[in-house]
Every structure is written in C-alpha cells, then in structure tokens.
Amino acid sequence: MTKKTLPFQAEVAQLLHLVTHALYSNKEIFMRELVSNASDACDKLRFEAISNSGLYEDAPNLEVRVSFDKDAKTLTITDNGIGLTQQEAIENLGTIAKSGTKDFVSKLSGDQKADSQLIGQFGVGFYSGFIVADRITVESRRAGVPANEGVRWTSDGGASGGDAFEVENITREQRGTSVILHLRDDALEYASTWKLKSIISKYSDHISLPILMEKEEWKDGELINPNDEAGGRQPGGMVNTGEWEAVNKASAIWARAKKDISQEQYDDFYKQISHDFEAPLAHTHNRVEGSTEYTQLLYVPGKAPQDLWNRDKKGGLKLYVKRVFIMDDAEALLPSYLRFVKGVVDSADLPLNVSRELLQESRDVKAIREGCTKRVLGMLEDLAKHNALPETSADGVTDVVSDEDKALVGKYTQFYAEFGAVLKEGLGEDFANRDRLAKLLRFASSTTDSTTVSLADYKARMKEGQEAIYYITADNAAAAKNSPQLEVFKKKGIEVLLMTDRVDEWALNYLHDFDGTPMQSVAKGAVDLGKLLDEDEKKAAEEAAETFKPLLAKLKEALKDKAEDVRVTTRLVDSPACLVVQDDGMSTQLARMLKQAGQSAPETKPVLEVNAEHALVKKLEGSVHFNDLAHILFDQALLAEGGLPADPAAYVKRVNALLV
The missing domain is CATH 1.20.120.790 (Heat shock protein 90, C-terminal domain)
Known part of the structure; x- marks a missing residue:
C-alpha cells in the first residue's frame, strides 16, 4: 500500500504547540511518558492474552527496550506489547478524543473492569516526544496479525509548517511498537547510557516489567601503528557488548502485599526516596478502596531535615498514577504541618497529565489528603501509646510486652524532639483534627524538666477544685520555670505547663480547651484560683x-x-x-x-x-x-x-x- 498523508485533529495541532513550548517544564519527562505507554501496551497484551494465549506468539516474556544511535541521532523505545494496526495508529496517534484503551475498557464489565485498572492509555503522553525530537517514527504490528500488516507512522510535529502525519504498511516480524525519536541538536544528551539510566531510575524504576538497555564496557584504543608500541593509540571508549540488562527494579514495592515485604525492604525504599542514611521511625502501608482508590506508603523520619523551617522549600509526597511517576513534591497530598512525612501515593483515579493546579482543585486529591492525614496521625498515636514500658503494679504484676511494642519504646520522644514544634502548626491549620493533635502534644512543666507531659497527663493529676489547665510561654525553659508569675502556683503545688517553642504563643490561640477543660495562660488576666484559695x-x-x-x-x-x-x-x-x-x-x-x-x-x-x-x-x-x-x-x-x-x-x- 502506498504512503498516505493525513491531517492531525485540530486539538492535536494545538497540543503539539503546547508540548513543545509549555506543557512540560522538565524535558526529560518525555521518557516517563513513552516508557509508561510501552508498559501499558504490555499490560494490555497480558490482559487480552488471558482469553487468547496465542497473542504471545513466540515471545511470552513482556519487556521494554531502550536503545540509541549517536551517529544517527536517534533514541528508540521498543515494547513487545499489544501493538497497533494501521487504523489504530491513525486513530490513536492522530487524535486525542479517540483512544484505543478507552474503547477497550468500555467493553469490560464486572471483575474484568476491576482487573483492568492498571491498564493505562496510549494517548496524549506520546506527543511529549516532540520536546526533544524534530521527527518521530512509530513502527508497530498488532499481536496476532500477519507480519506484512505492520504500520509505520511518521510526523515532524508540524515543524515543517503542516499539521499532518504519514502512514504506510510495512513488514514487521516482531509484534509490539518501536517509537523512534530523531533527536534535536540541543537534545543529544539523551543519546547516553548514563543519562537514560538515571532518568529511568528516577521516573520508571517501579514499572512492573523489565526495562532493558545494552550493556557497555570500556574498550582500549587501537594502536595507530601496530608495529610500534610507542606510536600512540586511537582514543578508547564505551562500546556495546550485545548483552541486554534490566535498568529498573521492575517492582513497585507499594503495589505488593504487605506480607511479602520485609522491614529491611521497607527501610531500603525509604532511604532511596528520602536520601536518608537512617531507618525511619515508623511506616504505614495501605490500599484504600471506595469512591477514591489509591495506595499509600508513608514514613515518619527519625531526624528533621535542615530545611524543615524553610518555607520556600517544597515538601510533599511522591505522586504516582497507576505506577507512573508524576511529581516529586505533591504538596496537596498532606497539610503543611506534616511536611516532614516521606512516602508515595499511587492513585488509580487521577489523570496521567495531572498538574499541581489540578491537584489543588481535585475532589479525589482532597479525599487522599484526608486519608493520608488520618494515617499519619494514627502512626503517631501508636508511637505515643507505646512510648514507655508498662509500670509494675502494686502486686508485682507487669503486663506482657511484645518485641514489636518494645521496638517502639522511646520512639515518640525521639519524634517529638525533632518534629514537635512543626506538629503544633496543625492547631491553627487543621480544625478537623485539632482534638487528635492536642492529645499528641508534649510539654515540660513546673514539676518536670523533660518534655513528656501530655495534656491528658496534666488533667489526670489536676488538684481537686482546679478548673483550668495552666501554662506559661517563654523564650526558654529557665525563663519559664523562674517566672514570678508561677510563684503562687508553686506555693499551692499546682502544676503549670512550660511552653518554650516559638510557635507555642501562636498555636495556643487556637486551643481554647482540652477535653472540656479551659486552657489558661498564667500571664493573661487576673489570676483566679477559685476553689484553690x-x-x-x-x-x-x-x-x-x-x-x-x-x-x-x-x-x-x-x-x-x-x-x-x-x-x-x-x-x-x-x-x-x-x-x-x-x-x-x-x-x-x-x-x-x-x-x-x-x-x-x-x-x-x-x-x-x-x-x-x-x-x-x-x-x-x-x-x-x-x-x-x-x-x-x-x-x-x-x-x-x-x-x-x-x-x-x-x-x-x-x-x-x-x-x-
């Protein structure tokens, strides 16, 4: 069949302009999109092959291969997934509204539809290739069709002034798709093994099938004059060995069952995403189902970063959509007073092209934010509950403590020393969880120097007739403890909480009472000890x-x-x-x-x-x-x-x- 030239849908022409000028601020994002599309094509084949195993042909092992040719200035991403027919190439690569994957999912029902949630779409993300390429060639053959029914799709993305693409039939023995990027002169850095490996590690490390690249090894330069060792050598360099190796771990840890993950693996993943050398204090790993479906793997670090109080520093969780990396610091997924939390959220509902602006407005994101906040507070409550070993009772009986609980002893004290001040910001920022936060706060008091007194502890030992929880704010513990305003309280044996963090004065404006008992600053108003006098x-x-x-x-x-x-x-x-x-x-x-x-x-x-x-x-x-x-x-x-x-x-x- 002869070559055909067809026009892009009007929306595609507009999209191409956006892609090459404004859609992605980070050029390397194109690799994330193309590798994701390749992975989706393999997922789609795997699903269709459940009822038709012949689609695997003679290649049952699904994979993605990444290669480049410096001389030809090309970068190629190849998968052995479901592939495209010529008509599918025209429909899927020439329009946005038409999506083969959407058509595919719409035909499913019941359990099949649930099983297909991990199957993405081969759609808008494809055009991100034009960020680095002045021409893209796609060669593909759909699984199960003859070799001579392959298709080649080519476009310069409108660079030549026309909004069109070309398609033609080709013979292709291998099923699946190859996306060949003809790199711009300012994008030749992507024809590099080191560069591509680092991008794949950053964005696609947890794609659930292997991403392969050719191994390289150093080859010494050849002698210019073989008969004269002193004659010098031509320069050596890295050369391909012909062997292929996986450059990703091919396993999303958060997508695996908790029973299959060891504590060491959890800790290693935390160190990888946080660049911390120490293990976290605690983690929570959950799959949430309902109106909004997502998986969360959240960690509480053991040490505060140096930039914890830098308001210009972006913080937040890593956001994935169907195991595709979207952004590093998704601030909308947690309130700012929990900015120390590290981890991953993988959503099944958000679109792949989600932006920070869309995150702020999305109902799904608000549900995720509320869910993540509750999980983190639950982790902290568990740490606080097991912070100390049970005391021996009067009859000499001590509760049996499990090894797991013993491992948590002292961890909340460690957490509070690092993050207690930032946690207090939540009193003014998170009205819905204010009561839970109040129970997590710890203070020194006029009867103890250590920051271990909770509001519940204080209330439990209030004197008979005492009607308020008394506190004082000061620049430091010594100034608070020696304040003249405490003199009558010391005389009466009334405990006063000492608050010395800079945030205390602001935060306590939002905490008027605890469990029905009013909070009273000893430095405000006329002192009224009521029944205590x-x-x-x-x-x-x-x-x-x-x-x-x-x-x-x-x-x-x-x-x-x-x-x-x-x-x-x-x-x-x-x-x-x-x-x-x-x-x-x-x-x-x-x-x-x-x-x-x-x-x-x-x-x-x-x-x-x-x-x-x-x-x-x-x-x-x-x-x-x-x-x-x-x-x-x-x-x-x-x-x-x-x-x-x-x-x-x-x-x-x-x-x-x-x-x-």
Whole structure:
C-alpha cells in the first residue's frame, strides 16, 4: 500500500504547540511518558492474552527496550506489547478524543473492569516526544496479525509548517511498537547510557516489567601503528557488548502485599526516596478502596531535615498514577504541618497529565489528603501509646510486652524532639483534627524538666477544685520555670505547663480547651484560683486591694505611659511585681517575636501587678523617690519575663542613683 498523508485533529495541532513550548517544564519527562505507554501496551497484551494465549506468539516474556544511535541521532523505545494496526495508529496517534484503551475498557464489565485498572492509555503522553525530537517514527504490528500488516507512522510535529502525519504498511516480524525519536541538536544528551539510566531510575524504576538497555564496557584504543608500541593509540571508549540488562527494579514495592515485604525492604525504599542514611521511625502501608482508590506508603523520619523551617522549600509526597511517576513534591497530598512525612501515593483515579493546579482543585486529591492525614496521625498515636514500658503494679504484676511494642519504646520522644514544634502548626491549620493533635502534644512543666507531659497527663493529676489547665510561654525553659508569675502556683503545688517553642504563643490561640477543660495562660488576666484559695486568703486579698487603692492610683499616674493598669495580685509570693496582659490581649512575648521578625505588632500596654506584702512595694508609700521606684518596679518586672526596658540607660541611671 502506498504512503498516505493525513491531517492531525485540530486539538492535536494545538497540543503539539503546547508540548513543545509549555506543557512540560522538565524535558526529560518525555521518557516517563513513552516508557509508561510501552508498559501499558504490555499490560494490555497480558490482559487480552488471558482469553487468547496465542497473542504471545513466540515471545511470552513482556519487556521494554531502550536503545540509541549517536551517529544517527536517534533514541528508540521498543515494547513487545499489544501493538497497533494501521487504523489504530491513525486513530490513536492522530487524535486525542479517540483512544484505543478507552474503547477497550468500555467493553469490560464486572471483575474484568476491576482487573483492568492498571491498564493505562496510549494517548496524549506520546506527543511529549516532540520536546526533544524534530521527527518521530512509530513502527508497530498488532499481536496476532500477519507480519506484512505492520504500520509505520511518521510526523515532524508540524515543524515543517503542516499539521499532518504519514502512514504506510510495512513488514514487521516482531509484534509490539518501536517509537523512534530523531533527536534535536540541543537534545543529544539523551543519546547516553548514563543519562537514560538515571532518568529511568528516577521516573520508571517501579514499572512492573523489565526495562532493558545494552550493556557497555570500556574498550582500549587501537594502536595507530601496530608495529610500534610507542606510536600512540586511537582514543578508547564505551562500546556495546550485545548483552541486554534490566535498568529498573521492575517492582513497585507499594503495589505488593504487605506480607511479602520485609522491614529491611521497607527501610531500603525509604532511604532511596528520602536520601536518608537512617531507618525511619515508623511506616504505614495501605490500599484504600471506595469512591477514591489509591495506595499509600508513608514514613515518619527519625531526624528533621535542615530545611524543615524553610518555607520556600517544597515538601510533599511522591505522586504516582497507576505506577507512573508524576511529581516529586505533591504538596496537596498532606497539610503543611506534616511536611516532614516521606512516602508515595499511587492513585488509580487521577489523570496521567495531572498538574499541581489540578491537584489543588481535585475532589479525589482532597479525599487522599484526608486519608493520608488520618494515617499519619494514627502512626503517631501508636508511637505515643507505646512510648514507655508498662509500670509494675502494686502486686508485682507487669503486663506482657511484645518485641514489636518494645521496638517502639522511646520512639515518640525521639519524634517529638525533632518534629514537635512543626506538629503544633496543625492547631491553627487543621480544625478537623485539632482534638487528635492536642492529645499528641508534649510539654515540660513546673514539676518536670523533660518534655513528656501530655495534656491528658496534666488533667489526670489536676488538684481537686482546679478548673483550668495552666501554662506559661517563654523564650526558654529557665525563663519559664523562674517566672514570678508561677510563684503562687508553686506555693499551692499546682502544676503549670512550660511552653518554650516559638510557635507555642501562636498555636495556643487556637486551643481554647482540652477535653472540656479551659486552657489558661498564667500571664493573661487576673489570676483566679477559685476553689484553690481558702477563705482567709481571699479575705486578705480583698483587704489589700482596698488598703492600697491610693497607692495604686499614684502608681497608675506615674506609669501612665507604660502600664494600662496597676492592681494588687495574689499570684506573687517572693517578687514585688509582674506584668500581665488582658485576657484578649497580645502577650508581650508574642509582640517581641513579631518585632524581631520585622513584622508590626499592635502597641499595647501591659498591666502591672504588685505584691502588697513585698518590702519594696511597702517602701513606696511616702518615699521621696516614688517616681524612680515606680519605674524601676516596672522595668524589673519586664526584665523578669525576658524583655528589655524601653530606655535601658534611664533604668541604669535610676538604679545607680538609689544605690548611691
């Protein structure tokens, strides 16, 4: 049959322009698409051969071969899959709307349709070859048809000004398809064994059939003059040996049954995708079925990366669609507070040409995101549950602990030391899982230095009559533990949580209570210990407030530029004064943090609380240095909570004058 020239469908002409100019920002993606198409063709043959084994002909082993010819400037991807007839080549390579695979799947029903979910489509991805090629030749023969019914399809992708392709009959002994790329001069780097192996390893390592390339070996250069060893040699180089070897592992670990995968294999895969030398703390491997079908293999690392707090660094999971690699950092698959999680999601529902923009809008992606988030939180809950060995009971009986549970001992402590601060971001980002996140938080407290106290632990040992979970935020543990605002709590034996991460002040704005018990900052509002104060203490506080009214008014006038109010407090025992803010106000620590970060903070004045029993406060009455003492009292309270006086020189001058 003579050669025929046929026009591309109008949409294909538009697509070709997009492909060569904008569709793929990464040129090497063409190999992913063409190898994927070759794999799909083999999957399709495997499925059809279930009812017609003769389609295998004399080659039952399915494979993809990649070869190149530097002199001819060609790169060839060959498969021995189902192949194409001439009409299928015209329909599948000349149009987008027509897809042989879609027609094929539409004919199936019941179990057959479920079994064919891994069969992809030989469609749009084919045109990505024009990113690196100025001409593509496809030679193919469908399985089961005579050798003389092969087809050759050729196009320059519209480079010559025409939107057309050519087809002709050829004789082809081998079934399947060869896609021959005639490389552009700026794409000759792809005629390289090393380059192609690295791309295949990156994008197609888990294609479930072997991808073969010819072995190469070094050959010394020949003597220019065979009779004269000193005459020099022609340059040596790498030459093909004629043997073929698999360059991919040919096994998607997440697609295998969990019972067939060892812990070592799970750990090795984690190290491969994360470039981490250490094993992960935990992993979860699940196949999710329902309205959205996908497989997830997720890992919690043991160490935080150095760029964990770099907001410009892209994070996320590797996204595959039907075992075809789509992107490295699919941020839409997990919330940002879980950006430390590594792993793979393989979807059966997303399109192969999915982009980051489509991910943000897809309902399927939202379902995957919710599912992955729940699985990760479940992993962390399991680590937290087994973080410590059970204690021996009073009668000397200890629960039996399995080796698997023993392996988890201490792992949550390790996790929290690395990722606890970033986990707290979820309080403000993930309302749906806020209660689960709250249970995972750990803090130091006024009764312990280690960061091991959970909110549930705290609540379980609250004093009778205590109505709130008390906490304090500070720049560091020492500043928190020695804060004057803790004095009455220490005196009463009331535990206070010490929060020293920079994110705490922001995160606690979103956690108003835990399991029905309100969270209360000891640095906000007037301290009200309620039932924890006895009647004598309440009466003494009321009398002090009344007695000190004139002094408080005088202090308020002296400090009107610094303090919003001045009042007597019961929270102080040893210190003369402290600073607090109103219940709905921004804490002084948060205001300092914002200013240090170069951001604006609202100008708010704190409340000065004074200890009526302290000698320095009593000395204020009738003192000729009242104003100086008042300002010193305020500035010392500011220093005690980690701040600095607005005018350090004036503070030093006042102190020196009094010392003299």
